[in-house]
Amino acid sequence: MTRTYVHGYDPREALRLQDQASTLVELLHADTRYPEGSRVLEAGCGVGAQTVILAAHSPKAHIISIDISAASVAEARKAVAAAGFRNVVLQQADLFQLPFAPESFDHVFLCFVLEHLARPVAALNMLKAVLKPGGTLTAIEGDHGSTFFHPDSEAAHRAIRCQVELQARAGGNALIGRQLHPLLREAGFDEIHVSPRMVYVDSGKPGLVEGFTKKTFTAMIEGVRQPALAAGLATAADFDQGVADLHRTAEADGVFCYTFFKARAVAPVRNR
Numbered sequence: 001m002t003r004t005y006v007h008g009y010d011p012r013e014a015l016r017l018q019d020q021a022s023t024l025v026e027l028l029h030a031d032t033r034y035p036e037g038s039r040v041l042e043a044g045c046g047v048g049a050q051t052v053i054l055a056a057h058s059p060k061a062h063i064i065s066i067d068i069s070a071a072s073v074a075e076a077r078k079a080v081a082a083a084g085f086r087n088v089v090l091q092q093a094d095l096f097q098l099p100f101a102p103e104s105f106d107h108v109f110l111c112f113v114l115e116h117l118a119r120p121v122a123a124l125n126m127l128k129a130v131l132k133p134g135g136t137l138t139a140i141e142g143d144h145g146s147t148f149f150h151p152d153s154e155a156a157h158r159a160i161r162c163q164v165e166l167q168a169r170a171g172g173n174a175l176i177g178r179q180l181h182p183l184l185r186e187a188g189f190d191e192i193h194v195s196p197r198m199v200y201v202d203s204g205k206p207g208l209v210e211g212f213t214k215k216t217f218t219a220m221i222e223g224v225r226q227p228a229l230a231a232g233l234a235t236a237a238d239f240d241q242g243v244a245d246l247h248r249t250a251e252a253d254g255v256f257c258y259t260f261f262k263a264r265a266v267a268p269v270r271n272r
Contacts, residue, residue, distance in 0.1 A: 023207070023208065023211030023212050023215075023216060024199070024212070024260070025053055027197050027199065027260070028111070028140055028197060028260060028262060029050075029053050029054075029057060032054070032057060032058075032109070032138060033057055033058055034054075034057075034058035034061035034063075034106070034107055035058075035060075035061065036060035036061065037060065037061070037062070038058075038061045038062070038106040038107060039061075039062050039064070039104065039105045039106050039107075040054070040058065040061050040062065040063045040064070040105065040106065040107045040108070040109060041063075041064050041065075041066070041100070041105045041107070041108045041109070041127070041130060042054060042063060042064070042065040042066070042108075042109045042110065043066060043095045043108060043109070043110040043113060043123075043127060044066070044067055044068075044095065044110050044111075044112075044113030044116075045065035045066060045067045045072070045073070045076050045090065046067055046069075046072050046076065046112075047072050047075040047076055047079065048065070048072075048075060048076030048077070048078075048079035048080055048090075049079070050109075050111045050112075051063070051065045051076055051079065051080060051088060051090075052079055052080060052083045052085065054088075054109060055080065055083070055085040055087055055088050056083070056085070058087075059085075059087060060087070061087060061107075062087060062089075063087055063088045063089070064088075064089045064090075064091070064100075064105075065088055065089070065090050065091075066090075066091055066092070066093040066095065066098075067092065067093075068092070068093070068094050068095070069092070070092045073090050073091065073092045076090050077090050095113075095123055095126055095127065096119075096122065096123065096126055098126055098127075098129075098130055100130045101130070102129050102130060103129075103130065103131065103132045103133065104130055104132075105130050105131055105132065105135060106131075106132055106135050106136075107131075107135055107136050107137070107138070108127045108130070108131055108135070108136070108137045108138070109137075109138045109139075110127070110137075110138070110139050110140075111139070111140040111141075112140065112141060112142065113139075114139060114141055114173075114176055114180075114183070115141055115142065115167070115172050115173055115174060115176045116167075116170075116171075116172040117171070117172065118171035118172070120173075120176065120183055121183055121186050121187050124137070124183060124184060124187035124189070125187050125188070128187060128188065128189065128267050131267040132267065133267055133268065133269040133270055134266060134267060134269050135266070135267045136264060136265065136266055136267070137184075137189065137263075137264070137265050137266075137267065138262070138263070138264050139180060139184070139262070139263045139265075140260060140261070140262045140263075141176045141177040141180060141260065141261055141263075142174070142176075142177050142258065142259075142260050142261075143174075143175050143176065143177030143178050143259055143260075143261060144160055144163065144164050144174040144175060145164075145175045145178070146177065146178075146198075146257075146258055146259035147160055147217070147256075147257070147258050148257050149246070149249040149254070149255060149256045149257065150249065150253075150254060150255040151245070151248060151249070151253075151254065153241075153242065153245035153246075153248070155238055155241040155242040155245050156242040156243075156245040156246045156249075157242070158234060158238060158239075158242055159221050159228075159234065159238075159239050159242025159243055159246070160221060160242070161233075162221075162224060162228035162233045162234050162239065163220065163221055163224045163228070165231075165233055166224055166227055166228060166231065166233070169231070177259065177260060177261035178261065180194050180261050180263040181194045181263065184263055184265045188268060189265035189266060189267065189268070190265065190266045190267070190268050190269075191264075191265060191266040192263065192264075192265040192266075193263065193264050193265070194261055194262070194263045195261070195262050195263075196259050196260070196261055197259065197260040197261070197262055198257060198258070198259045198260075199212055199256075199257065199258045199259070199260070200255075200256075200257050201213050201250075201255065201256040201257070202254070202255045202256075203251070203252045203253070203254065209250050209256075210250075212256070212258075213246075213249060213250045213254075213256045214247070214250050217246070217256070217258060218243065218246040218247060218250070221242070221243060221246060222243050225239055225240075225243070
């Protein structure tokens with residue numbers, strides 16, 4: 001399976017992912033805990049930004065974290081080692097060719113992975129196959145169509161749409177958050193529950209202004225400037241105005257909102 005990661009693999013992107021994870025710990029992960037002795041597969045661990053949170057929240061679970069990128073796995077190993085966790089094993093693997101026996105995990109976790117896949121239902125079916133009957137899958141995804149802000153700006157919306165279009169051309173879907181329930185249903189999961197997790201940012205939340213509005217979302221849009229211009233999706237002047245207007249929402253009278261979606265589903269119990 002070939003996966004094109006539209007944001008790239010440079011050090012700035014790794015730092016952005018770490019900023020995103022640390023800023024959103026409570027919003028996205030407060031209700032994710034795995035019991036002692038359980039086997040957990042983290043699919044698409046990237047540079048380990050979510051891995052260290054999983055390990056901290058479930059210190060007695062056995063976590064196996066995989067990613068298709070050897071470079072990302074190497075960075076994740078560094079992050080896990082620096083944090084001192086010993087309940088995580090990291091390895092390079094393709095989630096479409098999982099090197100695990102059927103029904104070998106109690107739980108599966110994936111965060112910001114399905115958005116980059118051309119065949120998300122096929123991926124979910126592969127993950128369902130390694131889950132024990134009754135085991136859970138937790139998936140977290142964003143949805144760029146949920147973005148709104150003050151002061152409003154059509155140029156900023158156009159810059160965001162550039163990122164959405166580039167991701168679509170790479171085979172992904174930056175609007176996938178709203179589709180988690182139907183995707184999991186199509187993949188045959190039971191007991192599907194999806195909860196929206198809105199990030200609301202104003203100047204009374206300086207940590208979110210810095211960590212999310214500036215360093216996570218706006219940095220992500222800034223990061224696609226060159227490919228957006230190369231693809232003819234925007235002029236330099238219009239794209240730069242859009243980014244400037246996104247930065248404007250981080251000022252004292254600005255507001256920024258974005259919604260993530262967190263799904264939990266259960267692998268079906270088969271009749272034996």
